[in-house]
Amino acid sequence: MSRNSRRYLLPVALAAVLGMSACGGEDAGTDSGGTKLSGTIKVDGSSTVAPLSEAAAELFREENSGVQVTVGTSGTGGGFEKFCAGETDISDASRPIKDKEKAACEAKGIKFTEVQVANDALTVVVNKDNNWVDCLTVDHLKKMWDQGSTVKTWNQVDPKFPNEPLKLFGAGTDSGTFDYFTAEINGEEGRSRTDYNATEDDNVTVTGVSGTKGGLGYFGLSYFESNKSKLKAVKIDGGDGCVEASTKTAQDGTYTPLSRPLFVYPSAAALKRPEVEAYLKFYVDNASDIATQAQFVPMTDEQKTKSASLVDDLKKQAGS
Amino acid sequence: MTRALRPSPAVLDPTTAGTRSLRRSSPRYGEKLIQGLLALAALVSVATTLGILASLVIPTVGFFQDVSIVSFLTGTEWSPLFARARFGVLPLVTATFVVTTVAMLIAIPFGLGGAVFLSEYSSRRFRKVFQPVLEVLAGIPTVVYGFFALTFVTPNILQKFWPGGEPPDVYNMLAAGLVMGVMILPTVASLSRDAMGAVPQALRAGALALGSTRRQTTIKVVVPAALSGIVSAFVLGISRAVGETMIVLIAAGGTPNLTLDPREGAQAMTSFIASAGFGDQQTGTTGYNTIFAVGALLFVITFVMNFFSIRLVRRFREVYE
Numbered sequence: 001m002s003r004n005s006r007r008y009l010l011p012v013a014l015a016a017v018l019g020m021s022a023c024g025g026e027d028a029g030t031d032s033g034g035t036k037l038s039g040t041i042k043v044d045g046s047s048t049v050a051p052l053s054e055a056a057a058e059l060f061r062e063e064n065s066g067v068q069v070t071v072g073t074s075g076t077g078g079g080f081e082k083f084c085a086g087e088t089d090i091s092d093a094s095r096p097i098k099d100k101e102k103a104a105c106e107a108k109g110i111k112f113t114e115v116q117v118a119n120d121a122l123t124v125v126v127n128k129d130n131n132w133v134d135c136l137t138v139d140h141l142k143k144m145w146d147q148g149s150t151v152k153t154w155n156q157v158d159p160k161f162p163n164e165p166l167k168l169f170g171a172g173t174d175s176g177t178f179d180y181f182t183a184e185i186n187g188e189e190g191r192s193r194t195d196y197n198a199t200e201d202d203n204v205t206v207t208g209v210s211g212t213k214g215g216l217g218y219f220g221l222s223y224f225e226s227n228k229s230k231l232k233a234v235k236i237d238g239g240d241g242c243v244e245a246s247t248k249t250a251q252d253g254t255y256t257p258l259s260r261p262l263f264v265y266p267s268a269a270a271l272k273r274p275e276v277e278a279y280l281k282f283y284v285d286n287a288s289d290i291a292t293q294a295q296f297v298p299m300t301d302e303q304k305t306k307s308a309s310l311v312d313d314l315k316k317q318a319g320s
Numbered sequence: 321m322t323r324a325l326r327p328s329p330a331v332l333d334p335t336t337a338g339t340r341s342l343r344r345s346s347p348r349y350g351e352k353l354i355q356g357l358l359a360l361a362a363l364v365s366v367a368t369t370l371g372i373l374a375s376l377v378i379p380t381v382g383f384f385q386d387v388s389i390v391s392f393l394t395g396t397e398w399s400p401l402f403a404r405a406r407f408g409v410l411p412l413v414t415a416t417f418v419v420t421t422v423a424m425l426i427a428i429p430f431g432l433g434g435a436v437f438l439s440e441y442s443s444r445r446f447r448k449v450f451q452p453v454l455e456v457l458a459g460i461p462t463v464v465y466g467f468f469a470l471t472f473v474t475p476n477i478l479q480k481f482w483p484g485g486e487p488p489d490v491y492n493m494l495a496a497g498l499v500m501g502v503m504i505l506p507t508v509a510s511l512s513r514d515a516m517g518a519v520p521q522a523l524r525a526g527a528l529a530l531g532s533t534r535r536q537t538t539i540k541v542v543v544p545a546a547l548s549g550i551v552s553a554f555v556l557g558i559s560r561a562v563g564e565t566m567i568v569l570i571a572a573g574g575t576p577n578l579t580l581d582p583r584e585g586a587q588a589m590t591s592f593i594a595s596a597g598f599g600d601q602q603t604g605t606t607g608y609n610t611i612f613a614v615g616a617l618l619f620v621i622t623f624v625m626n627f628f629s630i631r632l633v634r635r636f637r638e639v640y641e
Contacts, residue, residue, distance in 0.1 A: 173401040174599035194399030211490030
């Protein structure tokens with residue numbers, strides 16, 4: 001359940017609907033205002049981005065009930081495979097497209113652009129009474145979490161740390177959080193030790209780490225911010241010194257390697273269809289609300305403007 | 321006697337004779353309907369058991385085509401959903417075993433003690449008030465017990481008053497087992513009391529008349545006489561402990577952990593089924609079939625236990641007319 005909780009849907013939906021109706025008056029002339037949109041939009045790709053695309057779809061359908069949006073979770077790579085075969089309209093991606101995938105798209109004559117929709121950041125947390133660690137390097141984390149790791153105490157990670165049992169709490173294998181953390185820390189998606197408390201419910205990790213002196217866990221930054229009083233966040237040294245996890249460091253990309261931009265890739269052909277264009281514009285215009293609801297870090301204004309102009313550019317390329 | 325069998329004048333009436341005397345006056349469809357409904361009620365539980373068995377079989381067979389049954393039953397590493405999958409179910413079995421043992425260490429002595437008190441020592445008035453209170457315990461949802469174990473028993477009792485050495489972890493089998501024992505206690509107590517209540521009063525009177533004290537009567541006469549009922553109460557308690565899900569899921573954590581130390585957290589068989597069931601395993605994959613394989617193992621364990629307990633009960637059964 002990590003990070004696709006729909007707890008905050010109602011207030012956000014309300015705000016979005018109010019916002020939409022307010023805008024509706026202004027550009028009713030240019031927009032598809034009166035005409036009802038219909039059709040099916042096929043979205044597939046990263047399971048991390050899926051909660052965002054789903055949240056966007058849900059809010060979008062409040063206004064456009066005739067449009068169906070299907071969001072698959074084939075993974076970023078699997079999503080691009082389908083996208084470049086022309087099977088999907090929009091591909092969700094938690095990393096930029098690879099050259100090989102680009103070539104596959106070009107071979108099929110599929111034009112696309114890369115639109116950022118949110119920022120992702122994971123926070124590593126320890127117990128409040130943990131007074132021996134403020135900052136961990138990626139190597140430290142890898143020692144703890146790598147496949148086959150037998151580390152059982154903190155001083156086995158680094159002799160500077162005390163001889164305190166290390167108890168690990170982490171994401172279950174079904175979550176995008178797990179895929180991201182293992183890829184960045186252990187070098188391969190899904191590569192991880194298995195004898196830790198694995199859960200899809202971040203609250204289990206909060207309870208575990210806050211109740212265990214030598215506990216350590218990780219989850220999305222926004223979930224940490226709502227549990228700040230119970231836990232202590234650890235700075236991460238990705239090679240350029242210790243950086244604290246925060247909205248700012250996630251947005252400017254200095255919090256490495258545990259922060260990253262998240263993208264959607266629309267195809268030019270799909271963008272010609274009014275329902276796809278409307279969905280995508282809605283997605284970018286309401287990106288902050290959507291990101292907050294799906295428990296991600298929203299984009300900066302600059303990032304948002306860039307995404308909006310990229311959509312416009314692709315639209316122009318596609319012609320109408 | 322012969323007078324009673326003499327036909328009544330109505331039967332002798334030539335127009336209705338035969339039909340009225342030998343058969344029912346009407347086909348009684350209502351009676352048939354009720355009989356059918358009752359048979360259906362009896363069938364529902366049997367059919368459900370068969371249905372569960374059938375739904376377990378296919379995925380379980382699929383699972384054992386991918387994983388050998390020997391490595392499943394003897395392996396010591398459990399990570400079926402990870403990239404490097406291992407299917408040794410022993411860590412889950414030991415966790416279920418430890419939690420069940422702790423639970424029965426509470427439920428059996430306290431349940432039996434409570435039953436003896438209610439049946440042999442307490443006044444009727446006290447029993448009338450006390451037994452319903454005890455049975456309320458059995459009506460508390462298990463999810464409530466689970467959070468009680470996690471948020472109260474572990475931090476406020478176990479970790480605070482631990483006598484010495486390493487205190488239990490946040491998620492630990494001890495708290496889960498203790499609370500589960502309390503949950504099962506009323507079932508054991510109430511069934512055992514019923515069994516003792518069914519022992520004929522004449523046996524007690526006889527023992528007392530021969531000069532036995534109340535304690536001697538209870539231990540040497542009443543409990544042995546009710547033993548088959550008491551044993552089946554224990555077995556029912558153990559079955560509930562083995563199959564209990566929410567308490568172990570919430571309070572014992574989700575780490576597959578091969579240990580007999582109840583201070584540590586460990587994932588039990590039922591917690592694995594529940595947590596893997598929440599995730600999105602694709603139908604037909606080994607990960608999906610694993611859920612059913614563990615379910616089948618649970619089924620076999622409870623079945624074997626019940627089978628032996630029935631034989632045990634038969635052996636000890638004492639029938640009083």
